[in-house]
């Protein structure tokens with residue numbers, strides 16, 4: 001996961017806010033398209049998920065999966081990871097940014113997991129955040145994905161999507177996280193993290209959002225959305241806000257950024 005950009009970099013200088021009914025519609029549509037979303041990180045148990053998320057800081061899931069494919073084959077748990085040793089661990093993850101720091105943190109984390117938790121990953125925020133290399137975002141991902149806790153870890157994609165869609169407009173990661181926890185309908189909360197990441201990664205991209213194939217198009221208040229709204233592309237049962245095939249003018253707001261993510 002990469003760090004979130006500033007609010008200006010999302011292109012959302014105006015903080016439109018979606019209605020409660022709009023929020024419900026957003027998640028109903030994302031759920032209809034992908035009823036069982038999950039992380040794209042590969043892992044076989046909670047320990048491997050924790051390590052993969054630590055490695056994913058400022059990196060891509062694809063790069064992490066490439067490294068962990070061989071790493072987890074020889075070090076599937078905390079004990080085996082410690083036995084492997086820091087230098088061998090580095091050789092496995094040296095294609096990932098900050099691998100020296102991450103290797104040291106992983107070794108320290110494994111030591112603490114064995115000393116304090118019998119080698120298991122704790123399902124507790126404070127215990128997770130006390131581990132080296134584990135901050136609030138990593139703890140949120142592990143709590144949500146490994147233990148089903150309805151947390152929402154805000155990364156660059158979620159920060160951008162939440163602001164563009166007006167789901168939880170905010171200038172900081174924490175403000176967006178708290179806004180999402182308040183506004184995402186309860187029945188969607190456990191999976192909201194995955195739906196929003198996937199939407200940001202593949203549709204509502206930072207530099208070139210694919211608005212013309214976005215199922216949220218008619219709900220989205222983002223002033224710079226672009227594309228063509230077609231009858232065939234409209235979501236079933238949606239209240240399309242404009243006529244089929246109506247072209248949308250590209251609007252530029254003052255001080256608009258390219259929205260690097």
Ligand code: SF4
Nearest residue numbers: 204209211214217220
């Ligand atoms: S319409 Fe465009 S800007 Fe709005 S959520 Fe969809 S892809 Fe993102």
